[in-house]
Amino acid sequence: MDKKDKNIAGSLKKILSNPVINSDSKAMQYSGLGVQLSVTILVFLFIGIWLDRWLNTKFIFTLIFTFIGFGGGFYSFYLTIKKLNDEEKKKKNL
Numbered sequence: 001m002d003k004k005d006k007n008i009a010g011s012l013k014k015i016l017s018n019p020v021i022n023s024d025s026k027a028m029q030y031s032g033l034g035v036q037l038s039v040t041i042l043v044f045l046f047i048g049i050w051l052d053r054w055l056n057t058k059f060i061f062t063l064i065f066t067f068i069g070f071g072g073g074f075y076s077f078y079l080t081i082k083k084l085n086d087e088e089k090k091k092k093n094l
Helices: 003-017 026-055 060-093
Strands: none
Touching (some): 026 060
């Protein structure tokens, strides 16, 4: 193996070992929040639908659990946004 092949292998290894997307990027963290919020709401919605079918009620549990999902999802969303903003302020102050 000559020097040129070693350089190519080294640079290929460097490219493949580095992640394509930086997981510390703000865009990834904020998009993950959107997914988390929507999944939380949908899980509680489907729990409410299942309870309504199981208990043979019209839509009361669907409404209750959907609002619980909204409340819990937005509370978690708020806490995470607050934490991210606090971390950003600490980085700027250093």
